[in-house]
Amino acid sequence: MKPLKEKISITIDSDILAKLKENAEYDDRSLSQYINIVLKQHFKDIEDKK
Numbered sequence: 001m002k003p004l005k006e007k008i009s010i011t012i013d014s015d016i017l018a019k020l021k022e023n024a025e026y027d028d029r030s031l032s033q034y035i036n037i038v039l040k041q042h043f044k045d046i047e048d049k050k
Contacts, residue, residue, distance in 0.1 A: 012020075024034035 020034060020038070021031055024031045027034060027037075029037070
């Protein structure tokens with residue numbers, strides 16, 4: 001079963017958003033998908049450091 005998704009609204013620096021959009025396009029993903037991947041990797045990295 002796929003995890004449930006929730007819609008949120010955030011404020012993000014425009015330079016960060018531009019990089020996210022650029023990388024998402026390069027990776028042929030939606031912005032939302034790409035942000036999820038980045039966040040999952042970030043949390044994995046944190047856990048690996050523990």
